Amino acid sequence: MSLEKSHRDTYRRAVLGRLRKDRGAVAGCIIVLSIVFCAIFAPYITPYDPLKHNYNRLLFPPSLTHPLGADQYGRDLMTRIVFGCRYAIVIGGTVVAIQLLIGVTLGLMAGYYGGILESMIMRMTDVMLSIPSIVLAVSIAGLLGGGIQNVIIAVAAVGWRGYTRLVWSEVLSIKRATSVEAARAIGCGDLRIIVRHILPHTLGSVIAYSSFSIAIAILWAAALSFLGLGAQPPTPEWGAMLADGRDFMSDAWWIATFPGVAIMITVLGFNFFGDALRDALDPKMGKRV
Amino acid sequence: MLKFILHRLLVLIPVLFIVTVLASLLIYFTPGDPVRVMLGIRANEEAVRAIRAELGLDRPVYIRYIKWLGNILRGNLGRSLQRNEDVLEMILARLPATLEMNIFAVCVSAVLAIPIGVISAAKANTLVDNLFSFFSLFWVSMPGFWIALIALLLFSIKLHVFPISGRLGPIWTKEGMWSLLLPGLILGVRQVAIISRLVRAGMLEVLNEDYIRTARSKGLAEKVVVYKHGLRNAMVPTVTIFGLQVPELLSISVIIEIVFAWPGMGMLLVDAVFKRDYTLIQGIVFIYALLVILVNLMVDVLYAYIDPRIKYD
Numbered sequence: 001m002s003l004e005k006s007h008r009d010t011y012r013r014a015v016l017g018r019l020r021k022d023r024g025a026v027a028g029c030i031i032v033l034s035i036v037f038c039a040i041f042a043p044y045i046t047p048y049d050p051l052k053h054n055y056n057r058l059l060f061p062p063s064l065t066h067p068l069g070a071d072q073y074g075r076d077l078m079t080r081i082v083f084g085c086r087y088a089i090v091i092g093g094t095v096v097a098i099q100l101l102i103g104v105t106l107g108l109m110a111g112y113y114g115g116i117l118e119s120m121i122m123r124m125t126d127v128m129l130s131i132p133s134i135v136l137a138v139s140i141a142g143l144l145g146g147g148i149q150n151v152i153i154a155v156a157a158v159g160w161r162g163y164t165r166l167v168w169s170e171v172l173s174i175k176r177a178t179s180v181e182a183a184r185a186i187g188c189g190d191l192r193i194i195v196r197h198i199l200p201h202t203l204g205s206v207i208a209y210s211s212f213s214i215a216i217a218i219l220w221a222a223a224l225s226f227l228g229l230g231a232q233p234p235t236p237e238w239g240a241m242l243a244d245g246r247d248f249m250s251d252a253w254w255i256a257t258f259p260g261v262a263i264m265i266t267v268l269g270f271n272f273f274g275d276a277l278r279d280a281l282d283p284k285m286g287k288r289v
Numbered sequence: 290m291l292k293f294i295l296h297r298l299l300v301l302i303p304v305l306f307i308v309t310v311l312a313s314l315l316i317y318f319t320p321g322d323p324v325r326v327m328l329g330i331r332a333n334e335e336a337v338r339a340i341r342a343e344l345g346l347d348r349p350v351y352i353r354y355i356k357w358l359g360n361i362l363r364g365n366l367g368r369s370l371q372r373n374e375d376v377l378e379m380i381l382a383r384l385p386a387t388l389e390m391n392i393f394a395v396c397v398s399a400v401l402a403i404p405i406g407v408i409s410a411a412k413a414n415t416l417v418d419n420l421f422s423f424f425s426l427f428w429v430s431m432p433g434f435w436i437a438l439i440a441l442l443l444f445s446i447k448l449h450v451f452p453i454s455g456r457l458g459p460i461w462t463k464e465g466m467w468s469l470l471l472p473g474l475i476l477g478v479r480q481v482a483i484i485s486r487l488v489r490a491g492m493l494e495v496l497n498e499d500y501i502r503t504a505r506s507k508g509l510a511e512k513v514v515v516y517k518h519g520l521r522n523a524m525v526p527t528v529t530i531f532g533l534q535v536p537e538l539l540s541i542s543v544i545i546e547i548v549f550a551w552p553g554m555g556m557l558l559v560d561a562v563f564k565r566d567y568t569l570i571q572g573i574v575f576i577y578a579l580l581v582i583l584v585n586l587m588v589d590v591l592y593a594y595i596d597p598r599i600k601y602d
């Protein structure tokens with residue numbers, strides 16, 4: 001047991017060491033942490049209210065008091081973007097949590113049990129793969145009636161298949177390992193084998209993939225809100241802000257620009273981090289792909 | 290070859306079948322009554338019941354599904370709940386716009402992504418490679434609708450280079466091409482960002498093969514090694530990538546269509562979703578899936594031409 005533990009510690013230290021040396025990882029980490037910080041402390045960061053109209057400063061261009069300008073109702077854009085971090089983090093986090101639960105469970109089941117269960121689950125992911133994600137997400141979100149909650153359901157519903165494929169392919173090789181055979185020999189039940197001896201080995205790639213899928217979830221949720229199916233104005237959600245500011249684009253470029261920059265930086269942060277994480281967890285892959 | 294295509298077509302049937310089940314389930318789990326949405330809140334019971342009966346909505350869901358499936362087999366996707374037009378005709382009217390934008394984007398991405406991927410692989414981990422890699426990560430992180438908005442603002446509204454929005458004609462007319470250029474390029478360049486990375490990975494795989502070392506040690510010029518020995522063998526994974534990217538491409542094209550008011554299937558879908566036109570949504574989801582499946586079939590067939598080792602028996 002202690003040998004295994006020290007092995008794990010060495011591995012963990014090696015991964016952390018590689019992450020620390022990777023500039024992308026550091027940049028990604030800083031971005032992600034700043035977004036989380038903004039999300040938690042939003043009201044303390046900015047002196048303005050994200051929702052209150054102020055008719056004295058309609059469409060104010062960026063200035064010292066309003067670094068990113070004000071929108072068509074005179075609301076400080078910076079404030080709204082800072083508050084928008086909350087929606088991005090909550091939506092991205094919840095979506096990925098749901099996807100993990102569904103996707104990993106199905107992947108473990110398909111990989112471990114095989115047979116007809118496997119073919120059913122994997123055919124299902126094939127089918128999901130043949131419907132463009134946005135088409136499905138738009139249909140689900142729209143039919144459920146829009147709103148943030150339904151956007152979360154819609155994005156989660158189309159994204160779990162990635163986890164299923166990933167976990168399934170990993171389980172196929174892990175389940176032949178001697179440790180799994182040994183566990184079975186001493187009479188461990190299926191559930192115990194899956195949870196204690198298979199799941200931990202898939203976690204590395206699942207964690208790296210999660211970073212990417214948070215990025216994708218944030219992008220899609222913003223897209224659905226932009227289409228009018230998600231967060232509704234005056235909610236300071238980035239996609240909804242873009243849709244809302246669209247009509248004022250030609251007079252006030254900042255309204256349609258900065259929420260997009262915010263999305264981009266957030267997504268970039270998660271992508272950087274995911275890239276670095278993947279490389280750190282599997283150093284062989286790093287240099288080649 | 291014909292046998293292979295027929296075989297693949299047969300395999301497609303169960304996949305399409307599940308798609309139809311999924312499309313109907315989508316509507317089954319939907320809260321709210323389409324007829325009430327259609328007639329407004331103050332509609333009287335009598336009218337609601339009459340229309341429900343006329344549309345067959347009063348029957349159990351599996352009967353409706355079987356009927357719908359039967360109709361699909363006869364090429365009938367039903368009638369739009371809101372506009373009372375034939376769904377298939379409505380979709381076919383929008384299909385060319387969607388197809389031409391996506392095909393244009395695929396051409397753009399093929400022309401740009403393959404050379405970029407090959408150069409990145411041949412010069413792996415150099416400044417050029419890192420630049421391309423950074424550009425790609427950057428571009429992929431930008432929301433598609435936002436790039437489209439900014440491009441629209443910059444090129445159409447401020448600089449007046451391109452028409453503001455809409456489709457001014459089919460692609461073969463001058464106006465049509467002109468209006469397609471901006472949305473098509475935006476869609477295409479996004480694909481370049483994704484595909485060039487994957488081409489690079491596939492190419493690197495090939496460049497590590499023994500026959501490449503042999504070619505190099507024979508004293509062949511690096512260009513010949515990379516393009517003749519490398520790229521040719523990297524074509525199979527490359528074609529696979531293009532095939533796999535089709536759903537993603539279609540996804541983003543839905544959003545680009547909305548921003549540019551491009552009258553394609555994506556706009557029709559969003560419109561149908563807002564009007565809760567269930568039959569139309571069902572039909573569009575089905576046709577999108579059919580498109581993806583057909584493209585994948587084409588990709589399979591293409592393999593045979595690229596790689597003579599692949600035999601279809």
